[in-house]
Amino acid sequence: MSHLPSLVFYAMSAALILTAIGVVTMRSVFYSAVSLVAALTVVAGLFLLYGADFLGAAQVLVYIGGIMIIMLFVVMLSQRPHDSMERQTNDQWFRALCLALVIGISLVRGFRIFINQMVSTVVPVPTSASLGRLLLGDMLLPFETVSLILLAALVGAVLFGQDKKS
Amino acid sequence: MTLYHGLALSGIVFSIGVYGVLTRRNVLGILMSIELMFNAANIALVVFNRYLHPGNLWGQGFVLFVITVAAAEAVVGLSLVLAIYRNLKSVYTENMNLLHG
């Protein structure tokens, strides 16, 4: 029974890595986007697994219900028939691959300093209420700032998206 | 399933995102890769919060902010992509070279 979370974690990790690779290697952008939807869903599951229930719901609500739908929307708007025939990576893919490998290996090796950390014994508790208190308490200033950023993004998106004529 | 595992997963996903950002020709692909990197960072934050500071929720709060900023970034980025597409009829980065001699 105690192995169940670990099993779930490994399965999710594998799914996440696979879908992430899919995002960056799929030839069709639409497939990439669908793959990203899957990856994000897995991340939401990971959040739930780590006891962040509110975050999981928010992840699904914002990323999948919002960002990814708009992303797909734009993909559908901007796609042209011959796009799926074209190569989707540029000339520097090998250099980039080397660099990404260096970064990934360094990160994984760098995180080894945490390898002796004990497994957490604290049982997760529902987070929504306390998260709300945190956001409107200690984190009030960044919270308000972020709402301003959202407003600015809204205005900016309307401005950029406007047709030149109107 | 320890702290190290979570962080390693985060690092791997992050480097995949870096690769995507550096290689995708399509601007949308770049945006998606950036989302991947965001999520890798989010995983790291949640994991740190879970294992190092289980008593409070600051890590999760930060994740919320990251999600919010990511949403803002995606919206502005996508509207920019649409504007570029309207003008250039292309979403490939190598065509966005108006300043190229």
Next chain:
Amino acid sequence: MAEHAYLIPFLPLAASVIIFFFGRWLPKKGSWLGILAIGASLVLSIDLFMRWMDGSLKIPFEMSWPWFSAGIYPLEWGILLDGPALVMLLVVCTVSFLVQVYSLGYMHDAPRFKRFYAYLSLFTFSMLGLVLANNYLQFFVGWEVMGACSYLLISFEFERDAAAAAGNKAFLTTKLGDLGFYAGLLATFVAVGSFNFGQIQAHLHDGTVSPRMAYLIAMLFFCGAVGKSAQVPLHVWLPDAMEGPTPVSALIHAATMVAAGVFLVARSYGFFMLVPNSLEVVAWVGGITAVFAATIALTANDIKKVLAYSTISQLGYMMLGLGVAGYTAGLFHLTTHAAFKALLFLGAGSVIHAAHTNDMWKMGSLSKQMITTAMTFFIGSLALAGIWPFAGFYSKDMILTSAYQTHHYVLFGMGCFTAFLTAFYMMRACGLTFMGEARERDRFAHAHESPWSMTVPLMILAVLSVLVGKLLMTGGTLQQLLSWPGTPEIEESHLVTILATGSAVSGIVLGWLIYLGRLVKPESLANAFKPIYLLLSNKWYIDEIYWALFVGPTQKLSLAMARFDDQVIDRVGVNGTGWVAEKLTEIDSWFDDHVVDQGVDGTGWVILTLGRWARRLQTGFVQNYLLMIALGFVLLVFWQVF
């Protein structure tokens, strides 16, 4: 009210500007605007005079506003209301107003009607500004603007060469005098450090100005006055200025501008008083001018020329008056002369308008056709001749009295002789123009009376010519207004009156006998005194002498200079320099081509090669930059960690 005296010059200025720029769209080309403005100025002037009469205005009244500062000397513009200024205000406004009304009829068909009124208004502004000035600088500005207006108005009909030439002549000749005035201004400022009349007067009293300096300044100012008031030897421009329209002659060259010279002498009287010698010069120049001009007037056939020489003569009379310490007398004669000479000029204009000629020998008996003009002309003539009770009688009498009192007997004799000559040539003019038989029937038949806008000003001026002398004499008004401390009181002298009137009457009688009574034929008289006649009718050959002495040599010198320019400077200097420069340029060009250019090309080649190599870094490809950034970041982290 006196505080608003500055409005008097500025209303015509405003009218001038408006007419000049917007007159095209105004009804009647804006002429009514000019008349309205000068009318308002006239009303203001009369109002000021009335206030002085009933005592509510104390003279001298002065106020000033800062204008600009030259170093430590603050300069200001302002108004000075004293006796001469009040009288001159009335004179200028009245004559200007009447002339503008007169011009409505006279200039009716003239081209550039709008511009004529703009110039007239501008002239009026400058003259009024001069009269009201409380310092020499403002006075000088008015003086020069007036000169410019005079130039513009003399050559108003610039299609005719004669008019254009006359304008040039007037401008250049008066400028010669203005040079003296300008030098005088500089000297004044050096000597006193101020342009203000009151301050200068104060300095003259406390002796900061040496008599020698005062003499210099006085002579320089008199030089300006000689130019402006057409005194010998700078009188030559005024007869030629008759090329301008007749109203202009009446306003500028009879009543106002030429009187400005006299006014300048009056304003600077302090300098002259300091050195009696300078007054002698003024008196003698004036006396000589009076006789000299009167003799030329005897033989002139052009009616306007007669009046012009008469004007010169009368200006000489005023100078004579001022020179013999008759400050009051000179300015008094200025006032009366303005009235009757304006009348005479406007009358002559009316005649010319009717007869279409200036030559008196082609007229005759015109009084039958234009009785108003004739009657007013007679009144003006009698006033000029100095017959009682007309205005000229009083003023001329006063000048002669002054001369007699100050023991200038020679000058007194010249004055009497001038009075005789004046009466004679005015009789001649009246006789030839209005009386006798009509010498050209066609002209006579076509002549007709002028419209009301011309005759009404004539009548008003006639009334003034009769009354102004007596009016000013009564009640000591004259002494209160026009007096200078230190000049002797004038005492009535029957001897002078008898002599003056006698010479005038004898002039009239002689003229009557010769030109109407045909006692002696004018032609035979001319033949009998042929050398004198030739001398007079050629204006004493002054123009020719000037030509031979100044203009001719100048032209010869210029030709010689031109030849030198052509042969020496052009050939050797300019062309030679050019040749040398060309040769130098060829050498330089070779150097440029083979050394500098190669250097430039070489530099360019080096930079181009470097750029070709370096631009591979700048791919213009975003993700390449991103790759570099990521690489740099990784390296940085590694460098930090290890």
Next chain:
Amino acid sequence: MFELGPALSHLFQVMRSFATSHGVSPVLAILISKIIQTNIIILLVSLVPMLLVYAERKVSAFMQARLGPMNVGPWGIFQTLADGIKLMFKEDVVPSGADWWVHFMAPVVAVAPVFVCYAPVPFGQGLTPVDLNTGVLFILSVSGISTIGILLGGWGSGNKYSMLGGLRAAAQLVSFEIPRVLSVVPVLMWYGSMSLRTIALAQQGRWFNIIPKWFIFYPVIGQVAFIVFLISSVAETNRTPFDIPEAESELVAGFHTEFGGMKFALFFLAEYAYVFLASAMATALFLGGGDGFLLPNGIIPSWIWFLLKTFAIVFLFLWFRWTYPRLRVDRLMQFCWKFLMPWSFVNIALAGALVLVRMR
């Protein structure tokens, strides 16, 4: 008396103890019982749409003075079943221009979240499958995944009408998601919980012994929140008057033009399941869940009350569909952004003020 919840839990208890007493490991027993519970929900979710399709046909028929299906079974009650069987046996046609994988995945992605969404719904006393702490948020977020299915369908069909339908659906659903979430916020603020069961239970009680303490009866905030929630739910389920993504007269049938047979049936299933889910949510959030009224407690069990209220709201959905004409697409978006959203914010501010008053 007829409460289903205790009976069911007793049944499962008995089954588990029976299994363990016969040598089955307890973990496996729990797993199996969970699977059985899940299957009950799936069965329910699958059967409810059939009922709704029949109801829709009958309601529309009566509204248009017709009889509707009458031949299959008494009053045609087996008509939907027959249709389902027919659809199941139809050939699965994939257009040649379509993307096979996307075309295949679209109905699956559209329908799968629905089953998950039913997890936190409190069908009655003791009948909440999983009492999630973030229940409301869970339903709202997971139901958003279905939009991806619609987009996949629009894209994968290789058909411009489907594509346009998908684009319209994306725009509309993302937009109406916002007022929908915002309209729920006053309820969450008032009851201080996101669990549907807690909210439903909190609405028990009477004012003056007559008026139920349901949220819809709270002055102003209840009514406004309910109306906004209802309108945006109609839009979220792509039903008339907000059926722009599948407008037959404009886009043939929008995103499901190229789908036939069972795939089409799955889209249909998803739509009606969402209608029922929205009604159930409205019942739990605004109408007191299983709380009865007028009659004394216990006469009618709570799950019947719940179903009655839910079907009443389902009837509202049907009623709208056969009453209102379709909105133009720009009017639709304007209505969302310029009417529903601002009023939702006003409502939230009002609810906040009321919460403050209550705290005093």
